[in-house]
Amino acid sequence: MPTPAARRHPGLGPAAGALLLAFAGCAEPQALAANPNPPVPALPADPQPLPPVSAVALVWQPAHYDWTGATYQYVAGRYIAQAGHTRWADGWWSLDGARWVWVPAHWAG
Secondary structure (H helix, E strand, O other), X not given: XXXXXXXXXXXXXXXXXXXXXXXXXXXOOOOOOOOOOOOOOOOOOOOOOOOOOOOOOEEEEOOEEEEOOXXXXXXOOEEEEXXXXXXXXXXXXXXXXXXXXXXXXXXXX
């Protein structure tokens, strides 16, 4: 009967499966550096009003927080010219090597 590893990886023979099982617990998980910055606050209710009359296509840019380097600054939602904007991405903290960096809210696409 094939080993569990060989069943998951049908191209592996019994010897390779045994090696996978033998080394499966050897790698220690690397601890992520704790983010020293405060978490992003919850957004307050920001109802989306009807769009204004405009000659150009408009898209709603949701409310979000910007990081000032010391605190979060609330930016209310608003309509902006669509101009190719298709998908909104809220800001987030990202681990870059050994330091945390703020990725601002932006249009992705």
